Amino acid sequence: MPIGLPDQIRGPGRAAEQAARPHLGARRGSVFSIPAREAVEAGRGPFRDRATRLAAYRESCRLARLRSAPPSAVSIQGFGLFGKILEIDDLLRADPTLAERVLESHPELVLTGLAGAPCRYPKTVREGAAERRAILLAHGLPAGLAAAPRPCGAAEDDRLDACALLLAARRAQAGRIRRFPDPPERDRYDLPITIHA
Structure with a gap:
């Protein structure tokens, strides 16, 4: 937000x-x-x-x-x-x-920073979800979290956005974040x- x-x-x-x-x-x-x-x-x-x-x-x-x-x-x-x-x-x-x-953050900006380039596919298509999941897993997202059932009412892109923000919070805590x-x-x-x- x-x-x-x-x-x-x-x-x-x-x-x-x-x-x-x-x-x-x-x-x-x-x-x-x-x-x-x-x-x-x-x-x-x-x-x-x-x-x-x-x-x-x-x-x-x-x-x-x-x-x-x-x-x-x-x-x-x-x-x-x-x-x-x-x-x-x-x-x-x-x-x-x-x-x-x-802190204010933005999932797409986090993913871009982790991958070194913007995501190629929109987050709401199958390829976009796979691309984002791979980036997150490569940068420390626990595999169990990526495979867990989604919270009730949440779409897969919502979960992946939340996971990107989790990694941003970890990086901020370690002092490895840009503004x-x-x-x-x-x-x-x-x-x-x-x-x-």
Whole structure:
């Protein structure tokens, strides 16, 4: 989940997303553009019904356009993440010391770093799952974890994403991780705006 929400956006998303995308080749579209804080906060939820959700989405888009240059709306996929983004934001603002241990990462950027090149296939096709599984196993993912039954409701690409983030957490703990950008920007609450991979 994205951590750190700027008050203004310059270009296609936060500086962290802009720094990460060039390393991902054909997978760069997997990095969503997260809008300015005010637009994210407008999509907090919970929503009483579909109409309230739609009204919140429209307000988020309006605020995103006002707070970005060039003006940019919000993707529906990005909007779907806002509630979770704000849960993490609330947690880190309540205890800023957690920002040293709770890091933003991105599975495709992690996999690119491990493999030395972006994945060739989309993650939702059989070849993409096999490619990602092989990369993860080659870099220390326990074979039993890769072969275990998926959690209820999780697709295989969700599990592989989680496994990539597990390896990123291990690397971060060992001090072997890059930040995009480095040094990170910070938001008004001093939360770092950087993707670790």
